[in-house]
Amino acid sequence: MGVYLKATARAHTNIALIKYWGKRDESLFLPMNNSLSITLDKFHTTTAVEFCPCLPVDLFIMNNQLASSAEMAKITHFLDRVRGMSGKSWHAVVHSTNNFPTAAGFASSASGYAALAAAATKAIGLDLGNKALSQLARLGSGSACRSIYGGYVEWQKGEKDDGTDSFAKPVLEGGDWDLSIVSVLVTDTPKTVSSREGMKRTVETSPFYSGWLDSVEADFLHAKEALIHHDFELLGSIIESNALKMHATTLGANPPFMYWNSATLDVIKEVQSLRSGGIQAYFTIDAGPNVKVLCQPKDEQAVRESLEKLPNVQNTYLCHPGPGLTYL
């Protein structure tokens, strides 16, 4: 029997409570600011990697379909790092499956690169701890460094030029504080400005970006305090205003852009009216029009029902804090 270099790993998506928005180094995916997230139980990517001397190139199969050459090139670039770390030069076949529709508006790059980092390093015989895995996943997509861990996670931006101090770590276990996240799908049309392009354009051209940088560290520290003290009202109000500030920077970019559509605003208004009616619910929005609404488990049904009544809401998905990496 030949050497069998195969491993399978699963990682869950995460949503940012305090946004990663802007890089100080594009090739090393080093962020301008610290960020904070919740890893979700419902959505995950499962990735199997098999290295073989028989392969002339890498192959990437996403949801049972051969990926485009652009996607393939990104995977090869990432696997080159893994090969560099291990000293082995074999190519690999990568099979990745999302348990959610890729076009459903949920970020898959975070769970995707976290699962790929874990499966590829294990397959090639490297035994990396979570810190090193987080740093490696970061080099595929910044937010992926947070999907290594379950529950509530922070990404320390780090100060060093080589990125060795830029990685995620857990803040609170999911089981320590159960919150509900209602993920609201308003469109499944792919966005026209990727988060990568959007943050770059904003850093380079938006006069509002300095306002983001001036305020995000205080948001991060207050949100972390609120998490540790289980202060839902405080956490909710900070994450909502942090999301609004991030989206405000895009309006000042050149050319300007906006991730919201009119249904995004309908959801925002509904969340505000839930609050006036005494239900604590707060929204956050990543780089797209879909909205995530945070509430406490006792209110999750009421929140979900009221959002599903909106004519432009296509679907809602109820999530809770989920687990970190697992190997299958």
Ligand code: DP6
């Ligand atoms: C708005 O991690 O997708 O969701 O590092 O360029 O791959 P790259 O960007 P990505 O950006 C995520 C941006 C965000 C905020 C966040 O997740 O913190």
